[in-house]
Amino acid sequence: MGLRKPFLSLFRCFAFQQEMEITLIGLQKAGKSRLVNVLTGQTDTEDMIPTVGFNLKKATKRNLTIKCWDLGGQPRFRRMWERYCRAVSVIVYVVDAADHDNLSVSRAELHDLMNKPSLSGIPLLVVGNKIDEPGALSEQALIDAMGLDTVTDRDVGCFMISCKNSTNIDSVLDWVVKYSKQR
C-alpha cells in the first residue's frame, strides 16, 4: 500500500508527458528565429543571423516538450517548407506586421503552401510579429491582408505579437497546445 501513491504519481508523470513538433515558416526577417529563441527561453538578442536551411530547437514547458523546426525564409529555402511541415502538429506562419511592402508575397507563399495536399488539415497559426514597431497592422488588418478567411480546411488562429517585448508569447504556446493534432 505504501508504494501505491509514489507509483501512481510516477505513472501520471509519464502518462501526461507530451511531445509535439511545430514548424515556423514565413518570409526572411519576419522574426521566426527570434520567436523560437523566446519560446525556448534563450537569451533574447536583436542581433540575429539569417537562417541557412533550418535549425531545430526544443522548448519545454511543464510536461510538454515542443520541437521547433525553424526554417530559412529566403526565396532559395522556401522549396523546403513543405517537407518540414508534413509531419508536424501545427504550422506557425510568421509575418512582419510592420513590413507592408512584403505582405502580398507573404500571402502568396502562405496560400501556395496551404494548397499542398500533403499539408491538408494541419492547424495553422499566423502570427503578426513586430507590433512594437510604428505602423504595425491590427489583427483584423492582418487577417484581411493574408486572406485567412479563405483558409477553411483546417483550424486557423491569428495573434499579434512582439518577440522584442515578449508580447502575447504565451497565447502562441497555448494555441499550439490546444490545437495540435497528435499525428
Ligand SMILES: Nc1nc2c(ncn2[C@@H]2O[C@H](COP(=O)(O)OP(=O)(O)OP(=O)(O)O)[C@@H](O)[C@H]2O)c(=O)[nH]1
Ligand atoms: N522590432 C522588432 N524586431 C524584431 C522582432 N522580432 C524579430 N525582430 C528582428 O527582425 C530581424 C529578423 O529576425 P529573425 O528572427 O532573424 O528573422 P527570421 O524570420 O528568422 O529570418 P530568416 O532566418 O532569414 O528567415 C532581427 O533583426 C530581429 O532582431 C520584434 O518583435 N520586434
Ligand SMILES: [Mg+2]
Ligand atoms: Mg531565421
